[in-house]
Amino acid sequence: MTLIPHANHKSVPGPAELRGRFIRATGRLRETAVHLGRLMEDKTPDPVRAGALRTATRVRDTAARAGRLTGHRNLASAKARAGRAATLARANRTALATVAGVLTAAVLARRARRARRMK
Numbered sequence: 697m698t699l700i701p702h703a704n705h706k707s708v709p710g711p712a713e714l715r716g717r718f719i720r721a722t723g724r725l726r727e728t729a730v731h732l733g734r735l736m737e738d739k740t741p742d743p744v745r746a747g748a749l750r751t752a753t754r755v756r757d758t759a760a761r762a763g764r765l766t767g768h769r770n771l772a773s774a775k776a777r778a779g780r781a782a783t784l785a786r787a788n789r790t791a792l793a794t795v796a797g798v799l800t801a802a803v804l805a806r807r808a809r810r811a812r813r814m815k
Contacts, residue, residue, distance in 0.1 A: 785792055
C-alpha cells in the first residue's frame with residue numbers, strides 16, 4: 697500500500713490503492729445486488745412477477761416506439777421557427793418588456809381585486 701503524506705500529517709492512500717478499493721467494493725455491491733434479486737424473485741408470487749414482466753415489456757416497447765418517432769421527425773422546421781422567434785425577440789426587446797410589464801401589472805391588480813372581494 698502506497699501512502700502519500702497529507703497536510704495534517706496523516707497518510708492517505710494513493711490513486712492506485714483507492715482504485716483497487718473501489719473495484720473491490722463495486723464487486724461486492726454487484727454480488728449483493730444479484731443475491732438480493734434472487735431472494736426477492738424466490739419470495740415474489742408468480743402472478744406479481746408476471747404482471748411486472750408485462751409492465752416492463754410494455755414500458756420497453758413504449759420507449760422504443762417513442763425513440764423511433766423522435767428519430768423519424770425532422771426538427772429542422774422547429775429549429776428554424778425557434779430561430780426566427782429569437783431574432784424577433786432580440787429586435788423588439790423594449791416592446792416585449794413593456795408588454796410583459798403590463799401583463800404582470802394586470803394580473804397583480806386582478807388578484808388584488810379578487811382578494812379584496814373575498815374578505
